[in-house]
Amino acid sequence: MGFENIKVEYSGRLAYIIINRPEVRNALNKHTLDEMKQALEELKTNLDVGCVVFTGAGEKSFAAGADIAQLNEKGMLDALQSGSMQEFYDYIELYEKPTIAMINGFALGGGCELAMAADIRIASTNAKLGLPELNLSIIPGAGGTQRLARIVGKGKALEMILTGKIITAEEAERIGLVSAVAEPAQLQAKVEEVAEQILAKGPLAVRLAKLSVHYGTETDIKTGLLIEKLSQAILFATEDKQEGTRAFLEKRKANFQGK
Secondary structure, three states, rough: OOOOOOEEEEEEEEEEEEOOHHHHOOOOOOHHHHHHHHHHHHHOOOOOOOOOEEOOOOOOEEEEOHHHHHOOOOHHHHHHHOOOOOHHHHHHOOOOOOEEEOOOEEEEOOHHHHHHHHHHEEOOOOOOEEEOOHOOOOOOOOOOHHHHHHHOHHHHHHHHHOOOOOEHHHHHOOOOOEEEEEEEEHHHHHHHHHHHHOOOOOOHHHHHHHHHHHHHHOOOHHHHHHHHHHHHHHHHOOHHHHHHHHHHHHHOOOOOOOO
16 A cells, blocks of 8 residues: 555554654644545455554654644535545444554544544553644534543533643543553553454454444443344354354364454
């Protein structure tokens, strides 16, 4: 894959999508988002890749937000057009393979919203997270008002959004915005440790667990339980379920094939 604003690198069964604009703190313009979407589409069919990690080039910034110069040119109808950042982050949230945000510095505005669209967030001790869009007299419009409230609760989300507060990695872990914090030199190792735990599981079960959580939490509990039941019914009919249960009974490591 040849890209201008991102890099794609591999480590075992992990694919890293690296936002490669360190000169502007990895700000997210439309071209960058389009390249990320293209990379994800190609990785979707790559059977050697089991997990996708988002991060930023350099040590200072994961993604410092949307490109303000492009944002300045947008009018009312632009917010309603297809192909928006919000639409792309919806795509990431429902991506078939598990995703991890490796937050290696500033994750502000659209960068914080990108991290929230990933399944798991792991931050460096030097990370800073926040949604300061109200300083520009706009709101976090790429899922920020919705995902932050669902992750940390409505009260904390309103505090962060209305004040534009930028929080440390430690506070983000305390309120549940990130699941782990590591020193910068240990960040990638921590991400790969978590990824390996996911990759050891049945890939079909991982996919349906994601589906059950994402769709189930957007509806009433009875409908959510039905989604869970139907997902389980599908898994009961798979070869991987048979392999997983046999491996447990035989006290050996399972060899899942995604079937």
